Amino acid sequence: MSRGQLKLFSGSAHPALTGEIAEFLGVTKGHARLLRFPDTECSFQIDENIRGTDVFIVQPTCADVDRNLIELCVMMDAFRRSSASRITAVIPYYGYARQDRKDKPRVPISAKLVANLLSAAGANRVLTMDLHKAQIQGFFDIPVDHLFAAPVIIDHCSRLGHENLTIVSPDAGGAERARAYAKRLDAELAIIDKRRTEDGSAEVMNVIGDVSGRTCIIQDDIIDTAGTIVKASIALKENGAERVLACAVHGVLSGPAIERLEAAPIDQVIITNTIPLNTERAKCCKKIKQLSVARLLGQAIRSIHEETSVSSLFV
Secondary structure (H helix, E strand, O other): OOOOOEEEEEOOOOHHHHHHHHHHHOOOEOOEEEEEOOOOOEEEEEOOOOOOOEEEEEOOOOOOHHHHHHHHHHHHHHHHHOOOOEEEEEEOOOOOOOOOOOOOOOOOOHHHHHHHHHHHHOOOEEEEEOOOOHHHHHHOOOOEEEEOOHHHHHHHHHHHOOOOEEEEEOOHHHHHHHHHHHHHHOOEEEEEEEEEOOOOOEEEEEEEOOOOOOEEEEEEEEEOOOHHHHHHHHHHHHOOOOEEEEEEEEEOOOOOHHHHHHHOOOOEEEEEEOOOOOOHHHHHOOOEEEEOOHHHHHHHHHHHHHOOOOHHHOO
């Protein structure tokens, strides 16, 4: 079934990533006007004919999360009402993913709410990367292509040339993901046992595994305030680690994250550009190495448009 011409549009959250994807695909970004009313309401207008086209909208729902989420929904509504053949929401970072179940009384399942919202706004398909929990795919009643940034990060780590490598999971929940990294890097595995206090801060309790004299890479999916990563790095150093690095797919880096990372015993922090570095301090932090996932997303967009298999990218 022909979906018409591929059209790539960008929200305001991460136009640089959209530009990289467009360059890889050999297309130009779609023409549209995204403005704000004086009271901050979103105003959007498409400036070209998109009837019968295959539309991809790139918009990570990162900070300002609510603003970017509503902006994405407004854009999709405009494309739906303009008779696009198909609308794919390309969401490199899926906000509200951390509340994915009722683990306490009287709390929302925000990840499900956002899935419903995206479908109601007009999304026919979602392309995302490294969801906080893979089962969030089940919250959608539309197709979801769930990519992983592991090939990009693993390729970079392998080029560093460090010997005596150990991949460290900062908690028990991330052990499976860390084990996959360790297997592909031919590295050892260690796990940090931690407990969270009532206010949400992480307290490192014990390092499971031998890290003495080794190069340790702490692997996580998100670095938010960096509290977990920093405490993990301190625990590893106290247990004799020679060198400590950290890697994560999504560099949220909110609040005191940059200050904490700069003061921590971490040589390098490896993240991807699913989220832009929006502050000058983050851009100038010499410890941060940001890798691009534009090619990976571009390959997925091309496969979706051409109706070919995307499964080769799910590694």
